[in-house]
Amino acid sequence: MRSRAxxxxxxxxxxxxxxxxxxxxxxxxxxxxxxxxxxVMLPLWVFSVxxxxxxxxxxxxxxxxxxxxxxxxxxxIEGTNLMHGYQFASRLFSLIFVDNLLRWIEGRGxxxxxxxxxxxxxxxxxxxxxxxxxxxxxxSEIVAVVNERRSGG
Numbered sequence: 001m002r003s004r005a006x007x008x009x010x011x012x013x014x015x016x017x018x019x020x021x022x023x024x025x026x027x028x029x030x031x032x033x034x035x036x037x038x039x040v041m042l043p044l045w046v047f048s049v050x051x052x053x054x055x056x057x058x059x060x061x062x063x064x065x066x067x068x069x070x071x072x073x074x075x076x077i078e079g080t081n082l083m084h085g086y087q088f089a090s091r092l093f094s095l096i097f098v099d100n101l102l103r104w105i106e107g108r109g110x111x112x113x114x115x116x117x118x119x120x121x122x123x124x125x126x127x128x129x130x131x132x133x134x135x136x137x138x139x140s141e142i143v144a145v146v147n148e149r150r151s152g153g
Contacts, residue, residue: 014047016043017043017046018043021040024042024043036106038106039102042098042099042102045098046095046098049094049097049098049131050091050131053090054090057135057138057139058139060139061136061139061140061142064147065142075149077145083138083141083142086137086138086141087138089130093127093128093130093131093134094127094131096116096123097124097128099117100118100120100123100124100127101124103117103118103119104119104120104124106119
């Protein structure tokens with residue numbers, strides 16, 4: 001099961017996160033910003049957390065997909081705007097989750113003016129669950145398409 005037949009492994013997100021982390025590292029080394037190295041690596045943490053949730057939820061949801069016949073041709077699944085929206089929401093929730101996690105670890109939780117990034121444990125749980133729910137919605141769309149194709153619809 002592939003989302004695109006022409007390029008099965010997409011590395012653009014990793015390269016983009018690495019580039020942003022590199023820019024933040026240069027800013028830290030030139031003493032323009034006074035962040036911890038954990039915060040400098042935030043884009044790579046977000047990328048890793050999002051992909052871990054993607055893989056975990058994907059394996060769980062694919063247990064509910066119907067199996068095809070042996071030797072059956074695999075057809076790519078075209079992503080809809082709704083599916084892309086689920087992925088965008090999951091990335092956004094992963095960003096807020098990791099930012100809250102870093103604030104909680106660094107002990108800078110309550111000093112922030114923006115309540116979404118307060119570093120409180122409630123925000124950690126909320127955005128962790130919302131990220132997983134967005135992934136479940138994404139994968140349920142894929143499983144629905146696969147099951148429809150396997151049942152002959």
